[in-house]
Amino acid sequence: MATIKPRLLLALMENQADGGRRARLCAALREAVRSGQAVLGERLPSSRHLAQDLGLSRVTVEAAYAQLETEGYLRRQVGQGSFVAIDMEAAAPRQASGALRPAGAAGALRLSARGQRMVDTGGCHEPERPRAFVAGSPDLQAFPTGLWRQLLQRRLRQDAAALMFYGDPQGLPALREAIARYLGQSRGVRCHAGQVLVLTSSQQALQLLSATLLDDGDAVWMEDPGYAGARTAFSASGARLVDMPLDGEGATLDPARPAPRLIYLTPSHQFPTGQAMSLARRLAFIAHARATGAWLVEDDYDSEFLYDHQPTPALQGLDDQGQVVYIGTFSKSLFPSVRLAYMVLPEALVAPLVTARTIYDGHPAQPMQAVAADFMNQGHFAAHLRLMRQLYRSRRDVLLQALHSHLPWATPMDSRGGLQMAVRLPEGSEQAYTRQAAALGIATPSLSALYHTAPAIAGWRLGFAALPPEAIDAAARALERIGAHGQYRG
């Protein structure tokens, strides 16, 4: 039988972009066998010849042959040479076209129904790096990274062995204690550490709730407009979304509708409009959840940042029957990549959800949990929040002033808090204004895109918290050139 030509191996090696010479020769040999260019019984050049032809050392060629023998591609016989050891045609028959099947694909890609639903949602998208007026970013320049580093170093010095092992799937007890204390004191949440489940993000909380509480076709009531991350998580799980338009008191409750399985609310600072839900409406939702057995999910994503008065206490604190699941996140109050968030669960949900979370990922990284616990317990978290509230309040004021001076056609909807401000635009103008803002290099995230069945309001969600005052002012001045009818004035 013929001997494989060194030229073929050289060409195949040249196609391998990565790795050292030995790795590339191994990849070329595998490719020659898998593609049928080297067939069962075919002899390989001697290692001496191949080394000469390819300009490699003989040691490299010997090592590659030995590796391929271990993997089952080659057989080496003392005194006789090296031979292809596998019949690829018999082991993995070609399709009619003659091409080998691409790995893992049986013809057209076929996902599970659940997988397809997930892909169809388009997924979730995190905010871009801060620039005017990307929404949803905290100011990371102001974060005390030096202090965080010291706390991390101390923890790694003292507890490295424990922190590097797997941890409690419910979350580090010290962090759960700190969260329960913080929520009791500043959000009126009634809980103990045993009800806290530490997660990597609110998104993971929503995903976990979908997986454990919702069956295909279950109704989930959502605020309209509302948070896309929650819609995505619930609809990917096969739930049927039912929109609740807003009125002056918050999401509207229609008791005549068939009972939902779950109700998702952002009552303290409605996403995206910023309004707070009235006490009467909160009590009505709790009563309805109790009467129908629905779960009330309260996403309290940014109530650390209310500027003009104390935030309304959490809805969870009004519930004495265990209907409310409370979600909070450190993505905004610490930094997004810390990957720490939490749920406060009614007692009955603790064991099932802790078990379910072990199926996803075990727990968040222990060192980060430990440092977050120290940061909270030593008073740094409260101090950081105080500082950030002041900083963000002053930037909110700069934005309000800039809107007033330069963009009188953009009307703030509710500016009490948050890292972004929803503004109304003249009806029918959003698309044209957005295009013109983009041409000026300014991001103006859409408000109308967050409406579903309720009549959409033209507007933007202007992120301001991460921007220095000069950047807010400069961007507003640049947008001033956009005229009242979507045309440049000058």
Ligand SMILES: Cc1ncc(COP(=O)(O)O)c(C=O)c1O
């Ligand atoms: C309503 C709401 N919930 C949750 C989050 C984000 O939380 P996480 O980063 O923990 O997923 C956001 C982010 O903007 C949000 O607007």
